[in-house]
Amino acid sequence: MKFTFTAIILLILIVLFGCAEAVEQQTRDIITLKQGWQFQKGTHPEAVNPSFNDSQWESVTVPHDWAIYGPFDKDIDKQEVAIIQNFEAVATEKTGRTGALPYIGEAWYRNTFSLPNFDNTKQVLIQFDGAMSEPEVFINGEKVGEWKYGYAYFYFDISNVVKAENNSIVVKLNNHEQSSRWYPGAGLYRNVKVIVKNKESIEHWGTFITTPIITQELAKVNIKTKVIANNPKLITTIFDAEGSEIVQHETTTPFNNEFDQNLEVPNPKLWSPDTPYLYTAVTRLYSGNNLKDEIRTKFGIRSINYDRNTGFSLNGEVTKFKGVCLHHDLGPLGAAINISALRRQLTILKDLGVNAIRSSHNMPSLEQLALCDEMGFMLLAESFDEWKIPKVKNGYNLYFDDYAEKDIVNLVHATRNHPSIVMWSSGNEVPDQWGTEGVKRAKWLQDIFHREDPSRPVTVGMDQVKAIMESGFGAITDIPGLNYRVHLYEEAYERFPQGMILGSETASTVSSRGIYKFPVEKASMKQYEDLQSSSYDLEYCSWSNLPEDDFILQDDKPWVIGEFVWTGFDYLGEPTPYDEFWPSRSSYFGIADLAGLPKDRYYLYRSRWNTKEPTLHILPHWNWEGREGEITPVFVYTNYNSAELFLNGKSLGIQTKNKNGTPQERYRLMWMDVKYEPGTLKVVALDDGGNPAAGKVIKTAGEPHTIVLEPDVNIIKANGEDLAFVTVSVVDENGIPCPTATNQLNFEITGNGTFRAACNGDATSLEMFHLATMKLFSGKLVVLVQSTEVAGDIQLTVTGEGLLTATLNLLSEN
Numbered sequence: 160m161k162f163t164f165t166a167i168i169l170l171i172l173i174v175l176f177g178c179a180e181a182v183e184q185q186t187r188d189i190i191t192l193k194q195g196w197q198f199q200k201g202t203h204p205e206a207v208n209p210s211f212n213d214s215q216w217e218s219v220t221v222p223h224d225w226a227i228y229g230p231f232d233k234d235i236d237k238q239e240v241a242i243i244q245n246f247e248a249v250a251t252e253k254t255g256r257t258g259a260l261p262y263i264g265e266a267w268y269r270n271t272f273s274l275p276n277f278d279n280t281k282q283v284l285i286q287f288d289g290a291m292s293e294p295e296v297f298i299n300g301e302k303v304g305e306w307k308y309g310y311a312y313f314y315f316d317i318s319n320v321v322k323a324e325n326n327s328i329v330v331k332l333n334n335h336e337q338s339s340r341w342y343p344g345a346g347l348y349r350n351v352k353v354i355v356k357n358k359e360s361i362e363h364w365g366t367f368i369t370t371p372i373i374t375q376e377l378a379k380v381n382i383k384t385k386v387i388a389n390n391p392k393l394i395t396t397i398f399d400a401e402g403s404e405i406v407q408h409e410t411t412t413p414f415n416n417e418f419d420q421n422l423e424v425p426n427p428k429l430w431s432p433d434t435p436y437l438y439t440a441v442t443r444l445y446s447g448n449n450l451k452d453e454i455r456t457k458f459g460i461r462s463i464n465y466d467r468n469t470g471f472s473l474n475g476e477v478t479k480f481k482g483v484c485l486h487h488d489l490g491p492l493g494a495a496i497n498i499s500a501l502r503r504q505l506t507i508l509k510d511l512g513v514n515a516i517r518s519s520h521n522m523p524s525l526e527q528l529a530l531c532d533e534m535g536f537m538l539l540a541e542s543f544d545e546w547k548i549p550k551v552k553n554g555y556n557l558y559f560d561d562y563a564e565k566d567i568v569n570l571v572h573a574t575r576n577h578p579s580i581v582m583w584s585s586g587n588e589v590p591d592q593w594g595t596e597g598v599k600r601a602k603w604l605q606d607i608f609h610r611e612d613p614s615r616p617v618t619v620g621m622d623q624v625k626a627i628m629e630s631g632f633g634a635i636t637d638i639p640g641l642n643y644r645v646h647l648y649e650e651a652y653e654r655f656p657q658g659m660i661l662g663s664e665t666a667s668t669v670s671s672r673g674i675y676k677f678p679v680e681k682a683s684m685k686q687y688e689d690l691q692s693s694s695y696d697l698e699y700c701s702w703s704n705l706p707e708d709d710f711i712l713q714d715d716k717p718w719v720i721g722e723f724v725w726t727g728f729d730y731l732g733e734p735t736p737y738d739e740f741w742p743s744r745s746s747y748f749g750i751a752d753l754a755g756l757p758k759d760r761y762y763l764y765r766s767r768w769n770t771k772e773p774t775l776h777i778l779p780h781w782n783w784e785g786r787e788g789e790i791t792p793v794f795v796y797t798n799y800n801s802a803e804l805f806l807n808g809k810s811l812g813i814q815t816k817n818k819n820g821t822p823q824e825r826y827r828l829m830w831m832d833v834k835y836e837p838g839t840l841k842v843v844a845l846d847d848g849g850n851p852a853a854g855k856v857i858k859t860a861g862e863p864h865t866i867v868l869e870p871d872v873n874i875i876k877a878n879g880e881d882l883a884f885v886t887v888s889v890v891d892e893n894g895i896p897c898p899t900a901t902n903q904l905n906f907e908i909t910g911n912g913t914f915r916a917a918c919n920g921d922a923t924s925l926e927m928f929h930l931a932t933m934k935l936f937s938g939k940l941v942v943l944v945q946s947t948e949v950a951g952d953i954q955l956t957v958t959g960e961g962l963l964t965a966t967l968n969l970l971s972e973n
C-alpha cells in the first residue's frame with residue numbers, strides 16, 4: 160500500500176487527536192459500586208476492620224432493600240398512636256403503617272474497590288444517592304463521615320484514606336422504630352459512587368445552569384462553574400440533542416473561584432412535557448494549557464413564571480399542574496431504585512396525561528429526575544415530612560437542627576440543572592404550621608432555597624389552613640400549597656397575597672382495583688370485612704375528598720394552578736382506612752395499584768388529563784353471580800359528553816354530563832338503576848351532534864381457562880438490572896377476561912433471565928413479592944422478569960391448577 164505525504168500527516172493527526180480524546184476521557188472516573196457487597200443485619204462493629212472475614216455474610220448487589228423480602232408481620236413497628244393529622248384524639252393500635260416489613264434495626268454492608276489512575280494529584284469522593292438510614296461510612300478502617308436522613312444525597316472526600324488497590328468500604332446503617340409514616344425501605348437502596356478526579360478540577364455539584372432570557376431567536380444560557388485550579392481556563396461547549404456543536408465559550412477570568420459564562424443558543428428548542436428537548440453542556444477546565452477536568456451536564460431551555468394574575472406559565476403558556484404525588488417505593492421492589500421500574504411508572508403516567516410529579520415527601524432519586532427530563536414531566540421536588548416538631552417520635556425532628564440546611568443545600572446542588580424541577584417544597588403538613596416558631600422556620604428554610612437557587616419558588620404542603628392564615632405562615636410562602644381542605648381554597652385565596660393556590664395534595668380517594676361494594680354510595684372512612692375499598696370511587700377519608708371536588712376548583716377558579724393527586728400509585732404502608740386492621744399493609748389511595756395496574760379511577764383522571772387520545776371506560780366488571788335482578792349501577796369514565804348504555808342489546812338510555820348537577824354528575828356518566836343480568840354491557844359514546852363516536856363492550860366471563868401474558872416490553876438490556884413487567888391474567892374458554900379470578904399461579908423463568916418479583920395489588924395479601932408463586936387479585940397480577948448480564952432468550956412460563964399454561968419469549972440484548 161502506498162501512502163502519500165498528506166495521508167501520512169492526516170494519519171498522524173488522527174492518532175494524535177485520538178490520543179488527546181483518550182486523555183480527556185481520563186480526567187475523571189466514576190465507579191458505581193453495584194457488585195460484590197456483603198451484607199449482614201445486626202450489630203457488627205468488628206466489621207470495620209479491613210481484614211474482617213465477611214464470607215459468611217449474604218452477597219448482595221446494590222441498590223438493595225433488605226426489608227422487602229419480609230415476611231410481613233403485624234408486630235413490626237406496631238404503633239399505639241393517635242394520628243393527629245388524621246384528626247384522631249385517642250391512641251389506637253396501628254399495624255401496617257410502615258408496611259409491616261422488617262425495616263427496623265442495624266445492618267452492615269462491606270465491599271472493596273480499586274482506583275485505576277489514582278495518585279496523590281487526585282481527589283477522591285464517595286457519594287451516596289441515599290442510604291436508609293443514619294449511615295456511617297468507614298474506608299480502610301477509618302470513619303470518613305456520617306449522615307442521618309435516609310433520603311439525602313451526600314458525599315465525603317476520602318482522598319487521604321484511599322490507595323490504588325483493594326480499598327475496604329464498610330457502611331453501617333440504623334433504622335429506628337416509629338421513624339416514618341410509610342414504608343421507608345432499608346439499606347443501600349440507591350447508588351453508591353466513587354469519583355476520582357484531579358485536585359485541580361470542577362467542584363462536586365459545582366455547575367449551575369440557568370436560561371434567564373429566552374426569545375424565539377435566542378436563549379441566553381448562564382453557566383456558573385466553581386473550580387479549584389491554578390491559572391484556570393474554562394471552555395464550555397453546548398451541543399444539541401443530536402450531538403451537533405452549537406456554541407463555545409472560553410474564559411480565563413473567574414470571580415473568586417467561580418466562572419460565570421453566558422452562551423447564546425440561536426433558535427432554541429424549548430423543553431416542556433410535550434417536547435422534552437435536552438441540550439448538553441460540556442465544560443472543560445484547564446490549568447494553563449493542561450486539561451484538568453471535563454464534565455457533561457444535560458439541561459433544558461425553558462422559562463417558568465408564577466404570576467399573581469395568570470398563575471403558572473411554562474415557556475410563556477399558562478399551564479396547570481396535572482400532577483400526582485409519588486412515594487419513593489417501587490411496590491414489589493421496595494425502595495431499591497431501578498431504572499426500568501421508574502421508566503414504566505412514567506410511561507403509565509404519560510398515558511394518564513400527567514404532566515407533573517411531587518416527590519412526596521422527600522428528595523427524588525437522581526434516576527427519576529433524569530427520566531423526567533428525558534420523558535417530559537415537571538417536578539415539585541420535596542425535602543421533608545417533618546421539621547422540628549415530631550409527627551412520629553423518631554422522625555426527621557431528631558435531625559432537623561443539625562441537618563436541615565445541609566440537606567437542602569445538597570438537594571439543590573445535586574439537582575438544580577434538571578429542567579424538570581419547577582418548584583421546591585420545604586415540607587409537608589409539618590406540625591410547625593402552628594405557632595410563631597414555625598413561621599420563622601418556614602422563612603429560614605425558604606431563604607436557604609432562594610440563596611442556593613434564585614430561579615425557582617418554594618412551596619409547603621399545608622393542611623392547617625386556618626392556622627396558617629392567621630399566623631402568616633401561608634402568606635410568606637412563595638406558592639401557597641393546600642393539602643385537601645377544598646372548602647377553604649376561596650378564603651385562602653382572598654387572604655393570601657400571592658394571587659394563586661396550588662393543590663399540593665388532593666383527593667385521597669380510596670379504592671381497591673376491581674372490587675365493588677353495594678349499595679353504591681358516597682362514604683367517608685368506610686370499612687368492609689374484607690379490608691378492601693370500593694372501586695366505584697365514592698369513598699374517601701375524614702380529611703379528604705372525591706376527585707370531582709378538586710376538578711371543580713381546577714376548572715372554575717383560574718387562580719388554582721393545578722393539583723397533585725394523592726397518589727399516582729399505591730405504596731407500601733399507610734393502609735387507611737384500615738390502619739387499625741390486619742392484614743392490611745399498603746395504601747388504597749393510588750390511581751394505579753401497587754403492581755402499577757390501573758384502577759377505575761385511572762380512567763376518570765385520564766378522561767380529563769389525556770387530551771390526545773379518547774377515553775371510554777365502563778365499570779364495574781360484569782360478573783355478578785348471585786346479584787341477578789339487583790341494582791348494580793354502571794359508571795362510564797370518558798372524555799365524551801354523553802353516551803348510551805345497552806345491556807344485552809336493550810338500551811338503558813343516554814346519560815349526559817351535567818354541569819349543574821352533583822359533582823359526580825358533572826364528570827361521570829352514571830346509570831344508577833341498572834338491574835344485573837349476565838351477558839353483554841355495551842356503551843356507545845356520542846359526539847356533540849349525538850352521533851356514535853366510540854364504543855366499548857364488557858361481557859360476563861365463564862370459568863378461568865387460559866393464562867394470558869402481556870409484557871410491557873419484549874426486549875430488555877443484558878445488564879443484570881433491566882426488567883420486563885409482564886401482566887398476567889386469565890380468560891375463559893371464549894377468551895373473555897375473568898375479572899374476579901383468584902387462582903394461585905406459579906412462575907418459572909429459563910434462559911438468560913431471572914425471576915425478580917410478583918405483585919397483585921392486593922393491600923391485604925401477605926404473599927411475599929420475591930417468591931415465584933402468587934394469587935391473582937381481581938383477575939390480574941404482574942411478574943417482573945430481570946435480565947442477567949448475558950444476552951439471549953428468556954422464557955417465562957406461568958402455570959396454575961386447571962389452567963392452560965402460558966409461555967412468553969423475551970429477549971435480552973447488549
Ligand code: GAL
Pocket residue numbers: 244587588620622642664667700703725733
Ligand atoms: C396527607 C399526607 C400524606 C398522606 C395522606 C393520606 O395528609 O400529607 O402523606 O398521609 O394525607 O391521605
